[in-house]
Amino acid sequence: MDLQIFKNADFEIRGGLINGEPYFVANDISTLLGYANTHAMIERLDDDEKVKLKDLLKSRMGKNQVLPKIEGVRYDAVLLTESGLYSAILWSQKPEAKKFKRWVTHDVLPSIRKHGVYAKDELLNNPDLFIEALQSLKKEREARLKAQKELEANKPYVSFAKSVEQSVNSILIREWVKALSKENNVTIGEKRAFNWLRENGYLMKNNEPYQKWIDAGYFERVARTIATTKGTKEVFTTYITGKGQIKLGEKIVEDFKEREGVAS
Numbered sequence: 577m578d579l580q581i582f583k584n585a586d587f588e589i590r591g592g593l594i595n596g597e598p599y600f601v602a603n604d605i606s607t608l609l610g611y612a613n614t615h616a617m618i619e620r621l622d623d624d625e626k627v628k629l630k631d632l633l634k635s636r637m638g639k640n641q642v643l644p645k646i647e648g649v650r651y652d653a654v655l656l657t658e659s660g661l662y663s664a665i666l667w668s669q670k671p672e673a674k675k676f677k678r679w680v681t682h683d684v685l686p687s688i689r690k691h692g693v694y695a696k697d698e699l700l701n702n703p704d705l706f707i708e709a710l711q712s713l714k715k716e717r718e719a720r721l722k723a724q725k726e727l728e729a730n731k732p733y734v735s736f737a738k739s740v741e742q743s744v745n746s747i748l749i750r751e752w753v754k755a756l757s758k759e760n761n762v763t764i765g766e767k768r769a770f771n772w773l774r775e776n777g778y779l780m781k782n783n784e785p786y787q788k789w790i791d792a793g794y795f796e797r798v799a800r801t802i803a804t805t806k807g808t809k810e811v812f813t814t815y816i817t818g819k820g821q822i823k824l825g826e827k828i829v830e831d832f833k834e835r836e837g838v839a840s
Contacts, residue, residue: 590649594632599655602626605664617664618654625660629653746796746815749773752825760829762836772828785814794820 589608591600606614618626630651656664747755753769756762764772773779778789785795797812816824 594655598658599627599632600658600661601649602654602656602660605656605661609664611664621656621660621663625657625663626654627657629655746817747821749814749816752816752821756825756829760833762829762832764828764832768832769828772831773824776827778824779814783814784812789820793817794823 589600589604591598602618603614606617609617611617628651629649632655633651749769750766753764753766757764770779770783774781774783777786778794779785784797789795790797794817796815796817798815799810799812801808801810803809
């Protein structure tokens with residue numbers, strides 16, 4: 577591997593692709609940008625913005641391999657990543673410069689490249705392109721932020737729904753209520769849950785589900801035989817199915833949070 581010389585009428589630096597990523601000789605960048613001390617510039621860089629040439633070659637070839645000779649560059653020379661290059665370019669004396677630089681180099685530039693623009697010369701020399709790219713990034717970040725907020729808002733319900741989907745068995749209503757309360761940080765209680773199910777037309781006065789909700793797959797009635805003094809007797813127990821847990825869970829949680837004055 578050889579480092580290439582990149583130059584125009586005013587500038588000349590050495591760099592090249594290593595492991596598919598661009599790197600540049602730190603000393604060249606320091607001299608070009610007028611830094612009095614290359615070491616001081618390097619120290620200001622984040623760890624992911626700089627690397628020694630020998631470490632980079634070892635990561636590419638393996639520790640026990642003979643390292644190739646790089647013309648004109650010592651093995652202990654420090655290279656800058658593309659992000660490190662832009663850090664060195666963008667630094668100024670303003671107190672907000674470092675924060676702005678990290679935003680540009682770690683968020684703006686990678687996003688611009690993702691959208692098809694290699695922003696080495698174009699971005700630095702074309703303000704209109706830079707503004708257009710920032711506007712595109714703003715829209716992308718706003719959409720991502722909106723999606724993140726929706727995910728956080730639905731996180732308790734999604735977590736409960738996933739746990740239900742993983743269960744093949746229906747459960748007793750009181751066990752369902754306990755799980756809902758724990759997952760959603762809301763106090764429901766068995767008695768209040770049964771009242772809610774009756775008030776909303778899912779259960780009859782005797783706490784048996786209406787047939788239409790059994791047919792809809794929300795509940796099931798399981799029969800078992802018990803012994804009495806008068807002989808055997810068949811009794812039924814109501815279970816709420818996985819479908820019923822998911823369909824009714826969101827409704828009852830939202831209702832009880834409103835009652836408690838908790839934003840759902």
